[in-house]
Amino acid sequence: MYLLGYDIGSSSVKVSLINAESGISVASSFAPQQEMPIQAVRSGWAEQDPDMWWKYAKEVTREVMASSGVNAREIKAIGISYQMHGLVLVGKDGKVLRPAIIWCDSRAVSYGEQAFSSIGETRCLAHLQNSPGNFTASKLAWVKENEPEVFAKIRWMMLPGDYMAFKMTGEATTTVSGLSEGVFWDFKSHDLFSPLMDYYGFSKEMIPSIVPTFSIQGELSAQGAEELGLVPGIKIAYRAGDQPNNALSLNVLNPGEIAATAGTSGVVYGVNDKIQYDPQSRVNTFAHVNHNQQSTRLGVLLCINGTGILNSWSRKMMGADLSYPQMNELAASVPVGCDGLTVLPFGNGSERVLKNLNLGASFSGINFNIHGKAHIFRAVQEGIVFSFKYGIDIMQQIGINPSVIRAGKANMFLSSVFRQAMASATGSVIELFDTDGSVGAARGAGIGAGIYSGPDEAFSTLKKLETIEPDLSQTEAYMAAYTNWRDLLRKMVVMSEGK
Numbered sequence: 001m002y003l004l005g006y007d008i009g010s011s012s013v014k015v016s017l018i019n020a021e022s023g024i025s026v027a028s029s030f031a032p033q034q035e036m037p038i039q040a041v042r043s044g045w046a047e048q049d050p051d052m053w054w055k056y057a058k059e060v061t062r063e064v065m066a067s068s069g070v071n072a073r074e075i076k077a078i079g080i081s082y083q084m085h086g087l088v089l090v091g092k093d094g095k096v097l098r099p100a101i102i103w104c105d106s107r108a109v110s111y112g113e114q115a116f117s118s119i120g121e122t123r124c125l126a127h128l129q130n131s132p133g134n135f136t137a138s139k140l141a142w143v144k145e146n147e148p149e150v151f152a153k154i155r156w157m158m159l160p161g162d163y164m165a166f167k168m169t170g171e172a173t174t175t176v177s178g179l180s181e182g183v184f185w186d187f188k189s190h191d192l193f194s195p196l197m198d199y200y201g202f203s204k205e206m207i208p209s210i211v212p213t214f215s216i217q218g219e220l221s222a223q224g225a226e227e228l229g230l231v232p233g234i235k236i237a238y239r240a241g242d243q244p245n246n247a248l249s250l251n252v253l254n255p256g257e258i259a260a261t262a263g264t265s266g267v268v269y270g271v272n273d274k275i276q277y278d279p280q281s282r283v284n285t286f287a288h289v290n291h292n293q294q295s296t297r298l299g300v301l302l303c304i305n306g307t308g309i310l311n312s313w314s315r316k317m318m319g320a321d322l323s324y325p326q327m328n329e330l331a332a333s334v335p336v337g338c339d340g341l342t343v344l345p346f347g348n349g350s351e352r353v354l355k356n357l358n359l360g361a362s363f364s365g366i367n368f369n370i371h372g373k374a375h376i377f378r379a380v381q382e383g384i385v386f387s388f389k390y391g392i393d394i395m396q397q398i399g400i401n402p403s404v405i406r407a408g409k410a411n412m413f414l415s416s417v418f419r420q421a422m423a424s425a426t427g428s429v430i431e432l433f434d435t436d437g438s439v440g441a442a443r444g445a446g447i448g449a450g451i452y453s454g455p456d457e458a459f460s461t462l463k464k465l466e467t468i469e470p471d472l473s474q475t476e477a478y479m480a481a482y483t484n485w486r487d488l489l490r491k492m493v494v495m496s497e498g499k
Helices: 050-068 109-119 121-126 136-146 160-169 176-181 194-200 222-228 242-249 308-318 324-332 373-397 416-426 437-448 472-497
Strands: 002-008 013-019 025-031 075-082 088-090 156-158 214-219 235-241 258-262 266-272 284-287 298-304 342-346 360-364 404-408 429-433 464-468
Touching: 002 050, 002 160, 002 437, 013 050, 013 437, 025 050, 025 437, 050 160, 050 222, 075 160, 075 242, 075 437, 088 160, 109 121, 109 136, 109 194, 121 194, 136 194, 156 160, 160 214, 160 222, 160 235, 176 235, 176 284, 214 437, 235 242, 235 437, 242 258, 242 266, 242 298, 242 437, 258 373, 266 373, 298 373, 308 324, 308 373, 324 373, 324 416, 342 373, 342 472, 360 472, 373 416, 373 472, 404 416, 416 429, 416 464, 416 472
Parallel strands: 002 075, 075 235, 258 404, 404 429
Antiparallel strands: 002 013, 013 025, 088 156, 214 235, 258 266, 266 298, 284 298, 342 360, 429 464
């Protein structure tokens, strides 16, 4: 018995086939080998053709099936993970009306800010409506005003994962978790957020039918099966955005648990069981994959834009002749606090955690007689860790108090300096696992299809690779370095706001 998981990103489409009993991935692949193109017709825009995602999904599915040797009739369920916050518009004939406006497109920010102000900031936040900012609802409002001829033809407003499920089943459906990431969902009325729908002038008719995240959401149609090289009737049994799904893949489902990623950008995603919010809207709240009306499970998301990209930049600038392991070895030779060198890692655009300030990255306290490459490399990693701690401190203010942070052993977490700093600065145990989004989606499908009795059984085979405990002997040094970092950040914010 096998489970198939899809991870539909903006860079690639990854597919994994796992053995349901052992939890082992028997085949996995992604395409394209180079990143998928993102069209930017104007500055700040980012669009992709949704049928390009489908094209690569077909290609990779056939590749995975061929390499595994598994009979398609042995696949019992399919799960889908997808890039969050995208907008796919589908007409009555089931065809896409325009390119998808994806997560990193910023054209609709002003629409969201105006809605937030007009509806009322307190009213929005009390219903756990993140500032509509640049989320899916605001992108739809942009289309309504700027492309009325397209808006008039809309039958379904979909998120990227909804569209992929639609291509597989022929049925238009969505989830509460998905609607919440688009800022459509009201956590108090457990329905669409009427003030926002009314403000933007959206009809409820364009919202697809809502299905549970873990459920039989449809069956693979004859056409979908033919295109993917599978067989009709396979259950589509799970669907979630990439960050909630990443948390699921790490078995982060309960209040107080946290999942982290540190690739180009970094994310800390914590689970809360209380309807609480940050008055400054520095973190976003979504319905987690196991949220329902009877059991509140909210995903509180912090995103730092400049994490792995800063580490990569420092390598290009300071150590192009060095490998990342060599950089990490140099960083380990420097004491905590880097002899007074401090790095703020906010050089990849505006940061929600800084109330949308575009602060830029900065290096402070450089002493030409002391500091060298090793100090730069360590200060970069500590600066990224401290930005995570800064966000976790905000999460603690709304009731999330982590003792354990789980992550895949990848990207920045491959560095022993980074992961030890993360553990010691936050006071949390770091657990590293061998998993990814497509494998998580496959396990989710097993839960949704009833193949697993629940998460405990689904993740009983999840392989923990390493556990990192806080270094208590270094606690004081990390706290002193973090305090210096935080004081510098506050000064920079004051200066920036005063401009």
